[in-house]
Amino acid sequence: MxxxxxxxxxxxxxxxxxxxxxxxxxxxxxxxxxxxxxxxxxxxxxxxxxxxxxxxxxxxxxxxxxxxxxxxxxxxxxxxxAEEQPKMAIFVSKYDHCLYDILGRYSSGELHCEIPFIISNHKDLQPIADNFNIPFYHIPVSKTTKAQAEAKQLKLLQHHNVDFIVLARYMQIVSTKLIERYQNKIINIHHSFLPAFVGAKPYHSALKRGVKIIGATSHYITEELDAGPIIEQDVARVSHTYSIKDLITKGRDLEKIVLATAIKHHINRKVMVYNNKTVIFY
Amino acid sequence: MxxxxxxxxxxxxxxxxxxxxxxxxxxxxxxxxxxxxxxxxxxxxxxxxxxxxxxxxxxxxxxxxxxxxxxxxxxxxxxxxAEEQPKMAIFVSKYDHCLYDILGRYSSGELHCEIPFIISNHKDLQPIADNFNIPFYHIPVSKTTKAQAEAKQLKLLQHHNVDFIVLARYMQIVSTKLIERYQNKIINIHHSFLPAFVGAKPYHSALKRGVKIIGATSHYITEELDAGPIIEQDVARVSHTYSIKDLITKGRDLEKIVLATAIKHHINRKVMVYNNKTVIFY
Amino acid sequence: MxxxxxxxxxxxxxxxxxxxxxxxxxxxxxxxxxxxxxxxxxxxxxxxxxxxxxxxxxxxxxxxxxxxxxxxxxxxxxxxxAEEQPKMAIFVSKYDHCLYDILGRYSSGELHCEIPFIISNHKDLQPIADNFNIPFYHIPVSKTTKAQAEAKQLKLLQHHNVDFIVLARYMQIVSTKLIERYQNKIINIHHSFLPAFVGAKPYHSALKRGVKIIGATSHYITEELDAGPIIEQDVARVSHTYSIKDLITKGRDLEKIVLATAIKHHINRKVMVYNNKTVIFY
Amino acid sequence: MxxxxxxxxxxxxxxxxxxxxxxxxxxxxxxxxxxxxxxxxxxxxxxxxxxxxxxxxxxxxxxxxxxxxxxxxxxxxxxxxAEEQPKMAIFVSKYDHCLYDILGRYSSGELHCEIPFIISNHKDLQPIADNFNIPFYHIPVSKTTKAQAEAKQLKLLQHHNVDFIVLARYMQIVSTKLIERYQNKIINIHHSFLPAFVGAKPYHSALKRGVKIIGATSHYITEELDAGPIIEQDVARVSHTYSIKDLITKGRDLEKIVLATAIKHHINRKVMVYNNKTVIFY
Missing domain, CATH: 3.30.70.260 (ACT domain)
Structure with missing residues (x-):
């Protein structure tokens, strides 16, 4: 069959x-x-x-x-x-919640993909990769080493025939070259209900604006920051009692679920992209 | 075309x-x-x-x-x-919120149907029907007059070639004869998240059980009480601070939206029924 | 007592x-x-x-x-x-869904306030006001008559000792004078999840951006457009299948519930405002 | 201080x-x-x-x-x-998703408690406990060994001065003795929106009933099965396209979040119990 x-x-x-x-x-x-x-x-x-x-x-x-x-x-x-499992590379920095969530789902058989490796610009999450037996490459990124770091990333991606990339709270701007090579194949999780609170520190902006609901958005990376095709969004109710720390904690749960849902849609070939939007066939 | x-x-x-x-x-x-x-x-x-x-x-x-x-x-x-608009009869008793909601949507062009008449076992909602210029028939129901009342209802339904019936908080058990004539064509709104809290006074039961979420369920009427195919459900978060009155008020908004959604699915021929369940093609 | x-x-x-x-x-x-x-x-x-x-x-x-x-x-x-009911003036234009919703709740005893009158810059909704026996004042607004119109509005508001104003999809910019007189007392409903999609035609912007969730926001009016203290927000899930008309229809239900919730918080003196944010004591 | x-x-x-x-x-x-x-x-x-x-x-x-x-x-x-961290024992069987979730939150500092040990009637999850450096006790339970198993459990609980117990999908009925010793201190996660679908296999029952929303419920264990005071509930929308496997996968996310929320309420002393209900001061 x-x-x-x-x-x-x-x-x-x-x-x-x-x-x-x-x-x-x-x-x-x-x-x-x-x-x-x-x-x-x-x-x-x-x-x-x-x-x-x-x-x-x-x-x-x-x-x-x-x-x-x-x-x-x-x-x-x-x-x-349908039997062919796409190869998914994961990029992380220091936050571990999305990585734990993805690897937990992966090891329970929820994600029909292979994970050839994890790349990080920091060493902090190496032990998690080790626990799940996934190769971990530490590729530091600084202003002066950015070009070399990208070259290393690309080499790894190509060597392993990676199909798509997940930025699981990767705190670096992805280069134009990578975006062009992996068009509509780099999935990011942004910790706000886009297009509200584009850019850094969205929870701080949310607190300042006094919103009653916070959100998370998973989207494909494009040249314009936080403006790529939206794959999935979800929200949670908050109130004046939430400190910035509370917002961040609450938001983590959103980020995990929204990113996982987007990954599954992509793996199961449910997403089509056009005009900077997605059609998602559930 | x-x-x-x-x-x-x-x-x-x-x-x-x-x-x-x-x-x-x-x-x-x-x-x-x-x-x-x-x-x-x-x-x-x-x-x-x-x-x-x-x-x-x-x-x-x-x-x-x-x-x-x-x-x-x-x-x-x-x-x-697709141009043919189904004929929808509305049955009500004394609660007005679902009726207001349906007629408001109807007059704003949201519901592609005709409403030949409203039937009620009480006179209370006649003025609302009058405001919206919909014929209103007061057919009282008591133990002794139940059979005659049903005969009157059936006559009206048949005379107007009614396609389906909406029980907008109609507080009477519908007869077997009506259910058989209008199989999967009588839409009810139950004020709980079925199958939790079957029967009367579900908000009282919800309060007693101390649930943190209440719901409403729209379903087709079958012989077994509150057990017919579910068309739509929705829920709202509550807490220990909610009195029975608060639950009822909060629930009213759920009832309105859940019933309206079910009516629209039915009117737009999106619902198929089998095995006491629904397939709904959005 | x-x-x-x-x-x-x-x-x-x-x-x-x-x-x-x-x-x-x-x-x-x-x-x-x-x-x-x-x-x-x-x-x-x-x-x-x-x-x-x-x-x-x-x-x-x-x-x-x-x-x-x-x-x-x-x-x-x-x-x-607590026995004193605040006096609430309603401003509308042509959209009727919020007005129907408010008056339906009012007549079922859900809102503990008086409604001395409705003001509109159009005549369209006069019949609804008549049905609910609320005085309706038609005060047209054009570029040249704006000042006189505001003077008429203010006179009515003062004559009736109005406590607060609800803009139930009133499609005019409210004047600085009114905002100053009724600071944190003019409640607006904006048809987006603010601060996403500030300004006119938010549903069109939402469609263009391809969001997976739409929202509505009720806030107090301040000088800066759509930037006042947020009282209540809610959201609903949408998909690529939603046309602009579908978004508008879905959004109407959000607008009604979000505005009604904000009104109730205000009437029940649950809202305190500071730093352009609200503290809401549930 | x-x-x-x-x-x-x-x-x-x-x-x-x-x-x-x-x-x-x-x-x-x-x-x-x-x-x-x-x-x-x-x-x-x-x-x-x-x-x-x-x-x-x-x-x-x-x-x-x-x-x-x-x-x-x-x-x-x-x-x-407030500085004293309660001691939380975790009971598991074979399902790992709730355990991963709890330990992930624990190691990121989200849970202000100590975890002296994990007890399981199976060996499967020992490696997870090892990864997080938490002692793991395998105490098999069979009809004939039930009494001895409980004695071992109680000894461990008392030896470590455990304050409360979390059943993270522990697939055994807890004994009356344990319930009495830890009254309103044993937190369970049930994979349905209680009181709908009490007992085993709630996802199968949900599929059969054709509900449009599934839920999860965290509650304190009492003598009566699935009838203890509810601490937290949450729900997710499903449709006719969901197979039993899809329901279980979707439900896992609910179970994780609902259980984690209940644990946090308990740890932060926000829950009071009376009349088989909870008052939760957020």
Missing amino acids: KKITLQIHCKDQSGIIASVTKFIADHSGNIVYIDQHVDREQNIFFMRIESEFDSLSMDKFTSNFKHVLVDKFHMKWRIYD | KKITLQIHCKDQSGIIASVTKFIADHSGNIVYIDQHVDREQNIFFMRIESEFDSLSMDKFTSNFKHVLVDKFHMKWRIYD | KKITLQIHCKDQSGIIASVTKFIADHSGNIVYIDQHVDREQNIFFMRIESEFDSLSMDKFTSNFKHVLVDKFHMKWRIYD | KKITLQIHCKDQSGIIASVTKFIADHSGNIVYIDQHVDREQNIFFMRIESEFDSLSMDKFTSNFKHVLVDKFHMKWRIYD
Whole structure:
């Protein structure tokens, strides 16, 4: 049994769904999930299909698909083998809560991915990596060493064929080169309900503004700070009794869950990105 | 332009989606929404499709559909003309908050339905019906008059070709006859998070049990009390400071929103019922 | 039986709570609610006390309180007779959902206030005011008539001894003069999770940014647009499937509940304002 | 500087608050937190006070308090030295998510307690305990060894002067003897929104009933199964697409947060229990 996931997007046109589903049926596939979305303003069509085949030559299916459908509808598309686990690199600094959360989920089988390594600009979290038996690379970053540090990061990422990167409270600006190489493949967790409180110290800003609800936002990294496509957000109620320390503690729980949810959406190929926004097929 | 909504369910089989989408394409239809669900345990397939046609003979489409697909896949199915607004009767007693909420939404164009009349076993809410220009029938119910009251209700419902009934805090047990006639078409709002606190006085039970969260549940009426298929639920946080009056006030907001959401799902033909549960295609 | 509510704030000092509670006991009062808060950064003390007296001369209590406590602790304070219902003026434009919601709660006894009148710059909502038997004044506002319109508003507000104003989706900038007269007494509902999406058309901005959660914020009006002290916020989850119309519809429910909650906090004298923030004693 | 927390409850009477706050002022204490609650139906008064003293003899304060106040008002009361960290024993079986969560929070300094040991009826989680350097005792429980196992548990608990016990998904019924010794001091996490789905396999029951929201409940253990005083609850939205595995995964996040919140309330002496309910002073 072979299971594949298809992501398609193109200009909205008549007959796409019928053509694609017929194509799968013609290849003796059984559709187990289909969802689609049309952005009416932009006139763009999105579809996500999971289908099962008793036996399937991925190469043949792929070349047929290209021949029969992609050219006809001018599709942008991705095909994934559902058994293939993507490789996820984790970048951290000193905060441990998101790392603990991710590794806990990973070891309980909740995340269908491989974690080839963890990179950090500090040594503090090495013991956690050791406990979970994940290789840990300490790559310090300073103004003068920034370029070399990035080169080292890139080398590791490429050597391990990393598919996507998770910034689990990594306290460094990611370089343009990395962003370009891993477009819509670097997931960040920002500790506010974006676009409120862009930038550093959002909990301090939240306290100052006197909000009654705080949030966390997971998004893909783009060139513009904290402005990339939002994958997931969640919020929690607070009050005037919350000190800055209370906000940070409460926020940690949000950060963990929001980041974990975004990672799962990405791993399960549920996210499509366009126009700096995401379509997420639950 | 003609727009239709199809609801289908049957045993899960290969090729259903391809066959149905091809059928629509063959009739020059454009699918604007498709969602499907498979209950893996029960092996049942559910699908909901909205499609648009430049022109369409409903009769011909329906008979073709039956001929080509229904028999082949042993489908249960429903087809709806999207322009046709269902007729919704409202039953109330003395509480006004759900009625105000429904009629407010109705007059702002949020509910795509007709409201031919309101029935009540009390006269109290007649002025509200008058304000919104909806016919109001006062049909008192007592032990001795229950049968006659139901006969009157049924006559009104049939005379106006009512499609579904909303019990907006109607404080009477609905008769078996009505339930049978309007199977999965009588929407109730229960003021608790079912299955917690079945029966009368759920807020009193919630207070006694000391719960930290209260809820409301909208469900289709079945023979067994408060046990029908759940359409929508929502909750709100409470604390030890809440008196019974506070719980009731807080609960009213839940009841309004949960009932309104359930009504909208039903009107927009998003709900399918099986095994005393609902599939809701958002 | 006389019931009063005291709000106190001053520099944090030792012995305030003991002094105030002793003062009330000395006047044969029974405290039924006490809550306090200290802003540790600013070193400010806040307290709210409800107490009951078999009989009480408000004048004598007030002058004693001033003599014994206010001067000693350099307090800012307010005393309220719990039976006295504040007078609330409502300003609206064309949107009816918040008005329906407020008047529905008012007529079911949920709001302990008087509503002497509704002011609008349009005639559209007059029938709703009529249905609920509340005087409605149509005061059109245009660039050239703005000054006269405000003069009329102020005259009405003063003539009726209005205590506070609710802007129930009133689509006009309130004048500086009004803001100064009714400092921390003009409650607005903003249709976003402030400080995200300040200004007009927040739902359009939310759609463009691709947020996964929308919000509503009720705050006191200050000179700076959408920047006044936040009283209440709430949020709802949305997805890529939401059109601008869907966001607006979903947001309406938030606006209603958030505004109603803020109004109730204000009426029940639960809000204290300082540093452009609120302390809310639940 | 000495900081203490007082919990008081007694029949509601005039003058309690004034008397207690005066007592603290007379001992040169500064109140930094005060909250109170009256159960109007039962006529019971509850109060929680935190106060600071430049210097304080706990013995003298305690004996004075007893002499001056306890007898006069027939109080039940507890006094806590805020610097004293309670000792928390953790009981687990095979599920690791709650244990990871608790130990992660513990090592980041979020929980102001000591953890003298972990007890389990299985060996599976020993490595986690080792990673965090917490002693781990494997005490298997079978029908025939139940009594001996409990004796071993009790011996450990007493030897270490354990203050309270957390059942972090411990899959055994706790004995009556333990419950009596640690009344309102054994915190359990139940994986449903109690009182819905009492007993085993609540996620299976939730799936069968077709609920749209699942929950988790943390409560003190009493003789009656899943019926003890509720400390904290939380919920998450689900849909027809959730398999039993999805519900369990989603539920794990609820269990972790609800249990952690309950533990923090208990550690910070914020919980008072009466009538099988809790008063929680936030």
